Amino acid sequence: MAFVREDLYPAQPAPTQFTGPLAWMRRNLFATPTDAVLTIIGILFLIWIIPPLFGFIAPTFLGGNAVPAGGTVEQCRAEGAGACWAFIAARLNFFIYGFYPVEEYWRPNIVFGLGALLIIPLLWPRAPFKRTNAALFFIVYPVVCYYLLNGGVFGLRSVPTEQWGGLLVTLVLSLVGIICSIPIGILLALGRQSKLPIIKTLCVMFIELWRAVPLITVLFMASIMLPLFMPQGMSVDKLLRALVGVTLFASAYLAEVVRGGLQALPRGQYEAASSLGLSYWKSMGLVILPQALKHVIPGIVNTFIALFKDTSLVSIVGIFDLLNTVQASSSDVNWGSPTQAVSGYIFAAFVFWIFCFAMSRYSIFMERRLDTGHKG
Amino acid sequence: MAVQGNVQQAPRASFLNDPVVRGIVYQVLVAAVVIGFFAWIVYNTAQNLSAQNKSTGFDFLWQTSGFGISFTLIPWDRTSLYWEAFLVGLLNTLLVAAIGIVFATILGFTIGIARLSSNWLIARFATVYVETIRNIPLLLQLFFWYFAVLKAMPAVRQSYALPFDIFINQRGLYVPRPIPNETFGFVWIAVAVGILACIGIAIWARRRLEATGQRFPVVFTCIGVFALILMLGVWITGANLAFEPPALERFNFRGGLELVPEFVALAFGLIIYTAAFIAETVRSGIQAVNKGQTEAAQSLGLRDDDRLRLVIIPQAMRVIIPPLTSQYLNLTKNSSLGAAIGYPELVNVFAGTTLNQTGRAIEVIAMTMAVYLTISLLTSAFMNWYNARVALVER
Numbered sequence: 001m002a003f004v005r006e007d008l009y010p011a012q013p014a015p016t017q018f019t020g021p022l023a024w025m026r027r028n029l030f031a032t033p034t035d036a037v038l039t040i041i042g043i044l045f046l047i048w049i050i051p052p053l054f055g056f057i058a059p060t061f062l063g064g065n066a067v068p069a070g071g072t073v074e075q076c077r078a079e080g081a082g083a084c085w086a087f088i089a090a091r092l093n094f095f096i097y098g099f100y101p102v103e104e105y106w107r108p109n110i111v112f113g114l115g116a117l118l119i120i121p122l123l124w125p126r127a128p129f130k131r132t133n134a135a136l137f138f139i140v141y142p143v144v145c146y147y148l149l150n151g152g153v154f155g156l157r158s159v160p161t162e163q164w165g166g167l168l169v170t171l172v173l174s175l176v177g178i179i180c181s182i183p184i185g186i187l188l189a190l191g192r193q194s195k196l197p198i199i200k201t202l203c204v205m206f207i208e209l210w211r212a213v214p215l216i217t218v219l220f221m222a223s224i225m226l227p228l229f230m231p232q233g234m235s236v237d238k239l240l241r242a243l244v245g246v247t248l249f250a251s252a253y254l255a256e257v258v259r260g261g262l263q264a265l266p267r268g269q270y271e272a273a274s275s276l277g278l279s280y281w282k283s284m285g286l287v288i289l290p291q292a293l294k295h296v297i298p299g300i301v302n303t304f305i306a307l308f309k310d311t312s313l314v315s316i317v318g319i320f321d322l323l324n325t326v327q328a329s330s331s332d333v334n335w336g337s338p339t340q341a342v343s344g345y346i347f348a349a350f351v352f353w354i355f356c357f358a359m360s361r362y363s364i365f366m367e368r369r370l371d372t373g374h375k376g
Numbered sequence: 377m378a379v380q381g382n383v384q385q386a387p388r389a390s391f392l393n394d395p396v397v398r399g400i401v402y403q404v405l406v407a408a409v410v411i412g413f414f415a416w417i418v419y420n421t422a423q424n425l426s427a428q429n430k431s432t433g434f435d436f437l438w439q440t441s442g443f444g445i446s447f448t449l450i451p452w453d454r455t456s457l458y459w460e461a462f463l464v465g466l467l468n469t470l471l472v473a474a475i476g477i478v479f480a481t482i483l484g485f486t487i488g489i490a491r492l493s494s495n496w497l498i499a500r501f502a503t504v505y506v507e508t509i510r511n512i513p514l515l516l517q518l519f520f521w522y523f524a525v526l527k528a529m530p531a532v533r534q535s536y537a538l539p540f541d542i543f544i545n546q547r548g549l550y551v552p553r554p555i556p557n558e559t560f561g562f563v564w565i566a567v568a569v570g571i572l573a574c575i576g577i578a579i580w581a582r583r584r585l586e587a588t589g590q591r592f593p594v595v596f597t598c599i600g601v602f603a604l605i606l607m608l609g610v611w612i613t614g615a616n617l618a619f620e621p622p623a624l625e626r627f628n629f630r631g632g633l634e635l636v637p638e639f640v641a642l643a644f645g646l647i648i649y650t651a652a653f654i655a656e657t658v659r660s661g662i663q664a665v666n667k668g669q670t671e672a673a674q675s676l677g678l679r680d681d682d683r684l685r686l687v688i689i690p691q692a693m694r695v696i697i698p699p700l701t702s703q704y705l706n707l708t709k710n711s712s713l714g715a716a717i718g719y720p721e722l723v724n725v726f727a728g729t730t731l732n733q734t735g736r737a738i739e740v741i742a743m744t745m746a747v748y749l750t751i752s753l754l755t756s757a758f759m760n761w762y763n764a765r766v767a768l769v770e771r
Contacts, residue, residue, distance in 0.1 A: 212752035356511035
């Protein structure tokens with residue numbers, strides 16, 4: 001009996017042409033001559049841009065030229081100095097709280113902490129008590145924040161809105177903007193779908209008007225014309241005017257997002273709701289809206305990102321939001337140096353970027369999650 | 377047994393529960409509330425205005441403005457009237473929007489396609505660009521370009537010299553000014569003739585392809601014919617286009633075309649920002665074309681360029697065009713941020729300076745909003761027409 005091999009030969013390693021980093025490079029970087037040229041240009045670009053950029057941004061203890069926190073203005077003025085992070089560190093409180101009194105910083109801090117505590121379980125799909133959580137965040141939280149920040153009750157010192165500023169105002173504007181515009185946006189979207197001609201026309205006109213004009217004209221209108229519209233002797237707070245403008249603007253955009261969700265629902269859902277004998281509001285509240293809103297969560301988050309970026313425009317009407325505090329500090333003579341303005345802009349851009357990027361990732365995550373469900 | 381009972385009438389709901397009656401009641405209520413609200417506002421405004429001794433009306437448009445504008449497309453001096461200021465602002469808005477749209481489209485399509493590139497490095501570059509630019513407010517970017525880049529440029533004497541006689545310094549961008557001679561108009565005629573010839577060649581080539589199946593190198597022939605006609609036209613008519621380069625004098629540049637830094641910063645910022653959004657539109661449009669379409673085209677034996685031209689691009693464009701138009705609209709609206717860096721566009725000149733000088737808040741804001749509303753409505757009218765044209769006809 002000849003030899004019969006009973007076990008398999010051990011598998012040979014795949015040819016190096018097809019695995020490993022070399023093959024990866026061949027496939028993804030040098031597949032064709034054009035690709036090779038593009039890759040080489042790209043690498044040259046990186047070599048050209050990375051070292052100076054790193055040198056400018058990285059503080060001295062990491063090998064860069066930037067002046068780290070705690071540095072002096074002389075260091076920032078020195079020849080070849082990079083970004084002046086010492087300036088950012090010195091003005092950080094102004095960028096976060098604006099003119100809020102220092103001894104009252106604990107109040108905005110509580111607002112920040114409470115917000116984070118409420119919003120994380122709200123955004124996390126599997127967290128329990130969604131309904132209570134939402135009620136707390138959308139109704140109780142704004143009220144608590146208002147009294148906490150504004151003061152004047154329970155022995156809290158009164159801090160008028162003129163003293164609010166920085167990141168605090170940016171967050172207040174965008175959060176209040178989105179919280180107020182969600183219900184208005186839903187009503188407008190329902191109105192636009194309505195069969196009643198007058199209601200439909202009014203809603204369409206409202207939505208199209210605000211969507212057609214730039215936010216800056218809306219803010220101008222709110223800050224100049226709102227006082228004219230009010231009865232004599234009634235003054236409207238400056239921050240409130242901006243809030244009204246931002247809310248009107250955002251609710252029009254949100255209405256279109258919600259309308260997308262309403263239109264995406266199969267007709268059968270509407271018919272099923274009415275064949276159950278539900279009234280209009282019950283069929284909307286119990287059947288249509290829960291499904292429609294769930295589908296447009298990514299759209300709502302995207303609207304919120306746009307709103308968050310757009311709040312920077314309030315600096316044009318003289319409110320000290322994050323961007324305006326940075327802009328105002330960039331001409332601070334105590335820290336006058338060639339890189340002062342750039343450092344401020346990089347810092348502000350970084351803060352905005354962190355928020356917006358995180359939200360856009362969340363939006364993509366929700367999109368993927370919702371995509372697996374049944375589709376109409 | 378044919379028992380045909382009377383068809384039962386639907387039970388008549390009580391008057392209050394009749395949906396038609398209810399609908400009418402609701403609408404009357406809403407209309408009353410809205411009219412009442414507006415009446416209240418109008419009453420308050422009239423009261424406030426009379427208390428402040430302010431007049432109303434559009435007569436201010438024919439008053440002398442008396443302020444200077446740094447950058448105008450039409451003649452402007454301090455004796456110009458307010459309606460001319462309105463026109464200056466409108467033209468400046470349209471100028472920056474037009475330039476922005478052209479370049480943002482080019483950049484956006486390039487980056488959008490680069491994001492789908494099989495080259496890992498190029499795709500990464502495009503992704504980093506889009507994710508960085510999209511997540512930073514436009515106003516911040518404009519501040520950066522204007523205050524941190526252009527205002528930090530060297531003074532006039534130390535201007536950076538770029539190729540093609542372009543100079544950049546604190547006061548702006550200086551490019552050579554084209555000076556056409558008298559017969560230069562004929563060049564446009566030559567261009568038109570060349571384009572017509574190319575269209576003719578393309579039609580003939582397609583007919584030939586359909587009749588005989590033979591290909592004709594349309595693109596190369598067209599370039600050749602076009603260049604030939606253009607050169608002939610220039611040679612016969614003696615047309616000439618001279619360039620007057622900007623020249624450094626003692627304190628400033630003389631000659632050439634001066635672009636103020638506000639314009640450069642705004643146009644640059646708008647292009648960079650909008651291109652990121654256009655890139656996303658383009659990417660999703662191309663990805664929206666089903667892979668089966670590529671495979672179907674390949675199995676029909678279409679060449680790669682024919683596959684793109686006849687199958688992929690037409691379908692991708694149907695998805696791309698609507699959001700692309702709304703990006704153009706966004707760019708036009710965003711050009712109003714030029715007000716923050718001092719570019720004299722509509723909001724700056726009219727809703728800013730004019731409003732402050734005349735105090736006619738309602739009229740000025742209404743006119744400004746009307747301009748944007750008109751642009752927006754015209755665009756959406758175009759979009760509806762386009763959507764109806766390209767809509768999928770399903771069985």
